[in-house]
Amino acid sequence: MxxxxxxxxxxxxxxxxxxLRERKKIKTRMAIRTxxxxxxxEQGYDATTIEQIADAAEVxxxxxxxxxxxxxxxxxTDEYDPLLEEELxxxxxxxxLVESLRHVVHRAVERSASGxxxxxxxxxxxxxxxxxxxxxxxxxxxxxxxxxxTLCQVVADRTGRDPSDLEVRxxxxxxxxxxTEASRYWTxxxxxxxxxDYVQRALDVLEHGLEPRNSKxx
Amino acid sequence: MxxxxxxxxxxxxxxxxxxLRERKKIKTRMAIRTxxxxxxxEQGYDATTIEQIADAAEVxxxxxxxxxxxxxxxxxTDEYDPLLEEELxxxxxxxxLVESLRHVVHRAVERSASGxxxxxxxxxxxxxxxxxxxxxxxxxxxxxxxxxxTLCQVVADRTGRDPSDLEVRxxxxxxxxxxTEASRYWTxxxxxxxxxDYVQRALDVLEHGLEPRNSKxx
DNA sequence: CCATGAAATGAGAGTAACTCTCAAAAGATT
DNA sequence: AATCTTTTGAGAGTTACTCTCATTTCATGG
Numbered sequence: 289m290x291x292x293x294x295x296x297x298x299x300x301x302x303x304x305x306x307x308l309r310e311r312k313k314i315k316t317r318m319a320i321r322t323x324x325x326x327x328x329x330e331q332g333y334d335a336t337t338i339e340q341i342a343d344a345a346e347v348x349x350x351x352x353x354x355x356x357x358x359x360x361x362x363x364x365t366d367e368y369d370p371l372l373e374e375e376l377x378x379x380x381x382x383x384x385l386v387e388s389l390r391h392v393v394h395r396a397v398e399r400s401a402s403g404x405x406x407x408x409x410x411x412x413x414x415x416x417x418x419x420x421x422x423x424x425x426x427x428x429x430x431x432x433x434x435x436x437x438t439l440c441q442v443v444a445d446r447t448g449r450d451p452s453d454l455e456v457r458x459x460x461x462x463x464x465x466x467x468t469e470a471s472r473y474w475t476x477x478x479x480x481x482x483x484x485d486y487v488q489r490a491l492d493v494l495e496h497g498l499e500p501r502n503s504k505x506x
Numbered sequence: 507m508x509x510x511x512x513x514x515x516x517x518x519x520x521x522x523x524x525x526l527r528e529r530k531k532i533k534t535r536m537a538i539r540t541x542x543x544x545x546x547x548e549q550g551y552d553a554t555t556i557e558q559i560a561d562a563a564e565v566x567x568x569x570x571x572x573x574x575x576x577x578x579x580x581x582x583t584d585e586y587d588p589l590l591e592e593e594l595x596x597x598x599x600x601x602x603l604v605e606s607l608r609h610v611v612h613r614a615v616e617r618s619a620s621g622x623x624x625x626x627x628x629x630x631x632x633x634x635x636x637x638x639x640x641x642x643x644x645x646x647x648x649x650x651x652x653x654x655x656t657l658c659q660v661v662a663d664r665t666g667r668d669p670s671d672l673e674v675r676x677x678x679x680x681x682x683x684x685x686t687e688a689s690r691y692w693t694x695x696x697x698x699x700x701x702x703d704y705v706q707r708a709l710d711v712l713e714h715g716l717e718p719r720n721s722k723x724x
Numbered sequence: 725c726c727a728t729g730a731a732a733t734g735a736g737a738g739t740a741a742c743t744c745t746c747a748a749a750a751g752a753t754t
Numbered sequence: 755a756a757t758c759t760t761t762t763g764a765g766a767g768t769t770a771c772t773c774t775c776a777t778t779t780c781a782t783g784g
Contacts, residue, residue: 309731309780316732338770348734353771385716426644447716454704458687458711465683469676486672493676495715498603498665527751527760555740566763571742 317355319345324362325410333363333421360427363417366405369438372396376442385446386495389463390488397484412479419475429468436464466490535573537563542580543628551581551639578645581635584623587656590614594660603664604713607681608706615702630697637693647686654682684708 306314323344327336338359342349356362372392379388400411418428437451439460444451470490474483524532541562545554556577560567574580590610597606618629636646655669657678662669688708692701 307781312780313732337768349771350734350736351732354732357771359770422648426648429647430640430644443716454688454691454707455711455716457691458684458708459716461683461687462680462712465679466676469679470672473672473675489672490676493673494680497713498661498673498677525752530751531761556742557740567742568763568765569761572762575742577741 316345316347316351320347320352320355321362321406322410325406325413328363328417329409329413333417333424358427360424363414363424364427364431366431368396368405369435372435373438373442376439377445385443386491390491393467393487393491394484397482397487401483415471415475415479419472432464432468433461436460439463463491463494466494534563534565534569538565538570538573539580539624540628543624543631546581546635547627547631551635551642576645578642581632581642582645582649584649586614586623587653590653591656591660594657595663603661604709608709611685611705611709612702615700615705619701633689633693633697637690650682650686651679654678657681681709681712684712 320341324336324341327340327344338349338352341362342352345352352362356365375392375395376388379391399405401408403411405411406414417424419425436457437460440451440456443449443460444453444456447456449456467487467490470486471483474481474486538559542554542559545558545562556567556570559580560570563570570580574583593610593613594606597609617623619626621629623629624632635642637643654675655678658669658674661667661678662671662674665674667674685705685708688704689701692699692704
């Protein structure tokens, strides 16, 4: 919302658009996240307390909770749904839905891998936590559901249906489930190979169902 | 697992198969659940504490936690995955997967509506909580994911694939997502009509995708 | 540059969901 | 009836999270 991404591209003096306050908030947010990733890497998720995180980020526990409603959110939260929506809407009118999804998701995966959203190590840890820690996993799925609702909007506009239509909802949620499963699969297999490939295969299943073809594994 | 269902059908003396201990455990479990449903109905989920539940069920808080690992589990937990698996496997060999699912899910919905798993009022409350209370919702999805894994086994056997195959996983998880969404839709619309109908429509979407047909809503 | 207002922070007290431990109670067994 | 095993209750402890209020820190208009 506050377009944090623009901040780190500017030379120090040229863009004092954001007041000191806003800049500090962004810094604090990052400090909390960074501290969390470091501590969790060292000690594990459950063993890391909010107090430790607060100490490491040099803020008070109160402040941690002001920035993130729950401990899980420190790891899970992202704010890229608007971006996804924007890119989806930018796809050509006539293009089949699945095709659009392929493109958009492909780009999202690329950006994620390129370190735009955090260091690669952090992203990997994040993925692992989303699979391994029940609380984080649960929060992730909630977050994905909200992404699904965003998707509903776009799909509804495209197909001329109502966004609250059962069919639209089911379709979008199955898309989200497919993507989630692809990511999970990738993580469960040591995060080897490109996640994008798994995503494409997942979308294949959505498109064509489960064809009883070859019976091989990864 | 302990086939609780058989207990209440037997006349008192004829089937003392289960020792007093087992019978008591079943009773305690039910007492906790019943108390929870009653209190939650009256006060809401968040306002109901474990202590209150323990009091109402006439056990200690410790005992509540022994029976249910989390508060959400009191509401969410069921043990019908094995039943689902069994019924799925009982379907004829050649039958298309989606068709089998239709039958099995249809029967499950019927049984659920007939009060076999709890009073109708309890079932309705349960559904509402699974939609409305974030924590319960999250736990529900986790539980659905484990149902998805069960489904994977069956699907894998049917299609001659590996149960950990990405395609199988994606397919099963999208099935589960579709069913979840149908249930959610039903609840969000005041639980009017038969949930079975929504489920069938959800499976239609899985089978045929989102056809840009009519643009009407419920 | 300072005074005033607004927003962010920190400190502290409080709640409730869990966890662990240990001793007492109750059912099972011989 | 005596012993062994399982279940239970009591209590203390941890931690995520909430609320309140005083203090600090930034923004702003004069």
